[in-house]
Amino acid sequence: MIRFVAQRGVESLLVLLLMSFVVYGLIGLMPGDPIDIMLSGDPRMTPADRERLRALYGLHLPIYERYGNWLAAAVGGDFGYSRTFNRPVLEVMGPYLGRTALLMGASFVLSVAIAIPLGLFAAVRQRRFADYGINLFCFAGKSVPPFWLALMLILLFAVELQWLPAGGIETVGASGFVDRVRHLVLPVLCLTLLNLASVARLMRAEAIGTLRQDYIRTARSKGLSERRVIWGHALRNALNPVVTVIALEFGTLFSGALITETVFGYPGMGKLIYDAILGNDYNLALIGLLFATLLVLIGNLAADLAYAALDPRVSLK
Amino acid sequence: MSGTVALAPSAPRPNRARQRFLRHKGAVVSAFVLLLVVLGSLGAPLIEHWLGHDSNKMDITRRFALPSWEFPLGTDEAGRDVLLRLLYGGRVSLLVGLAAALASAVIGTAIGILAGYYGGKLDAFLMRLTDAVISLPTLALLIVLAAIDLKKVGIPDSIAQSEAVSLYRIIFIISIVGWTGVARLVRGATLSMRAREFVRAAVALGAPARRIMWVHILPNVIGPVIVATTLSVGGIILTESVLSYLGLGIQSPMSSWGNMLSNAQEMLSQAPQLVVYPGIAIMITVIAFNFLGDGLQDALDPRAGE
Secondary structure (H helix, E strand, O other), X not given: OHHHHHHHHHHHHHHHHHHHXXXXXXXXXXXXXXXXXXXXXXXXXXXHHHHHHHHHOOOOOOHHHHHHHHHHHHHOOOOOEOOOOOOEHHHHHHHHHHHHHHHXXXXXXXXXXXXXXXXXXXXXXXXOXXXXXXXXXXXXXXXXXXXXHHXXXXXXXXXXXXXXXXXXXXXXXXXXXXXXXXXXXXXXXXXXXXXXXXXXXXXXXXXXXXXXOHHHHHHHHOOOOHHHHHHHHHHHHHHHHHHHHXXXXXXXXXXXXXXXXXXXXXXXXXXXXXXXXXXXXXXXXXXXXXXXXXXXXXXXXXXXXXXXXXXXXXOOX | OOOOOOOOOOOOOHHHHHHHHHHOHHHHHHHHHHHHHHHHHHOXXXXXXXXXXXXXXXXXHHOOOOOOOXXXXXXXXXXXXXXXXXXXXXXXXXXXXHXXXXXXXXXXXXXXXXXXXXXXXXXXXXXHHHHHHHOOOHHHHHHHHHHOOHHHHOXXXXXXXXXXXXXXXXXXXXXXXXXXXXXXXXXXXXHHHHOOHHXXXXXXXXXXXXXXHHHHHHHHHHHHHXXXXXXXXXXXXXXXXXHHHOOOOOOOOOOOOOHHHOOHHHXXXXXXXXXXXXXXXXXXXXXXXXXXHHHHHHHHOHHHHO
């Protein structure tokens, strides 16, 4: 167990290292040049200043040397400054990270809490009206463009009905707990709907398989109530693969969060990364992307651990 | 075992497969819907000719026009015909979806067969690579790839500035992150094929590895690949729409369902119908591809569907 975690930890670190090199290289290929951006802010700079600045920031070095320098600094805890915020990257990221955790956490809990009973219900009602309805709903959820769903929610609840605010995190001048919650409703609803479909569909498929097993027939024939059979025996066994997939889909959840945050103007990690990429804020984009990768890797590890914890037949080597 | 040779049950017989497909009503309806979408977008020039105006012609004086005989779905914020732009956009979205799905399938199949057939270190390396790509935050990475300045990669100005480059770029970047699912699938299928008698017989007869992979393994793993590829088209169309919505995908004046929505947020209160149409077009097409994949799964790979 400990060996397994250690081994996976090392592997994850390698992936992270690889990702950092790839992204470091890619970001250098984006339009614009950090020195040019600095120069454009100050008309008195001359071409000679330009060369001096390039040397100062080490931009004349080949890519692997620059990467090496960056890595050395990063390992030492120096992740650089954000160009647009003029503050250290980690300091900038803090509050954004918290808000994304809130958005993703709330949507995750809600979607799983709804999807598992929904999928189980569809499985019990296999090939009947409710099952077809839930199936169609899941197909729709998997097939809707995520940003368009967000736009439709805004159109319905903010433009037409005017029940909820269309974006942001609080009304200017009217800060309060209720106000903040009202701003959270639509983004959380959007991300929940996006995440719900795949979990419910999988839960349905697994539950159908489980309900055919011999031990379910045994449970029924020894006189257990249908409720005990489904919620006690079937759920527990169908849950294993579902939990694995839920954790593996953390990356998808993050992609969904990026889109949701962008449409609703919700200042979280996804929007921060997107703005940093488009705004040539190299350091911030790089660390943001690495952080997102780390999140997915932790999700994957959690999936393996959960699988072993739920199924006594699986042992981690 | 007595005199009879137990033949490995290879791909199910085609007429059974067709029966199973036809029993999946959603898939049959979807195939029909997709046929309509394809015909509509291929026939766009014809409809353009009937309507008698150019799909790219802007005219600010008639922006946000409501549906009429001249403009069956009205006009957009630049006075262009919405129906024609939807039909031409369908060409782009379908092309991106199909081309990127096909390219991903080719890459994934090659990697999967090589890993499964040779095993050992090559397998370990390729599967680690696959795992690594799977654990990347795909959308954020795609945004970086879509934002890259082509001139800095050494692509000449004349190409980097051309209209079609945004189309090829998006197909390319989606393919290079999209092959992982097929690679895992094919590797698994190859491993089980490799243990079958007919493959071992071919090895024993001294058939070269390339021939075994092409002639004996590939035809037997292609069923699940077709299913997975069909199922991936929908997701790719969604990805294209997201990137184009963010302004990083297909560039105007070429229209795609995604970039028709790039101004959506501003139009939401003024002309919500313009936001609704492309989204519905995307959703119907993606649902149809997902149902079609589901039906193909029942037909070609019946055990996996259960």
